[in-house]
Amino acid sequence: MTKEKKSTLTFTAALMITAGLVLIALALRFLLFGQDQPPASGSPKTATISAAQVARVHLKDSKMAYDSGSAVFLDVRSQSSFETSHIPGSLNIPLFELESRLNELHPNDWTITYCT
Numbered sequence: 001m002t003k004e005k006k007s008t009l010t011f012t013a014a015l016m017i018t019a020g021l022v023l024i025a026l027a028l029r030f031l032l033f034g035q036d037q038p039p040a041s042g043s044p045k046t047a048t049i050s051a052a053q054v055a056r057v058h059l060k061d062s063k064m065a066y067d068s069g070s071a072v073f074l075d076v077r078s079q080s081s082f083e084t085s086h087i088p089g090s091l092n093i094p095l096f097e098l099e100s101r102l103n104e105l106h107p108n109d110w111t112i113t114y115c116t
């Protein structure tokens with residue numbers, strides 16, 4: 001595969017991810033930081049948000065974040081889907097494992113999730 005074709009595929013992949021990625025990224029952010037007060041002793045930290053509360057990342061911003069390395073791209077599909085195709089350098093934490101694996105993500109990183 002030529003470098004130009006690889007670059008085009010990378011750009012296309014970055015374009016495709018923004019469609020459904022921001023909802024999950026911001027849901028993750030609210031899971032990590034959504035509560036103003038700490039949970040009661042022994043209670044798990046949870047947050048409830050609506051889709052209206054989740055800001056979207058525009059495609060060009062996602063592409064710029066990818067090119068500059070300023071964001072972590074998180075693929076929340078199954079491992080087999082990830083192995084078939086994914087954004088180079090992205091992490092894979094399937095959605096059903098996300099809550100139990102949040103400790104693998106740094107809370108100060110800009111995490112952009114995708115599932116396409």
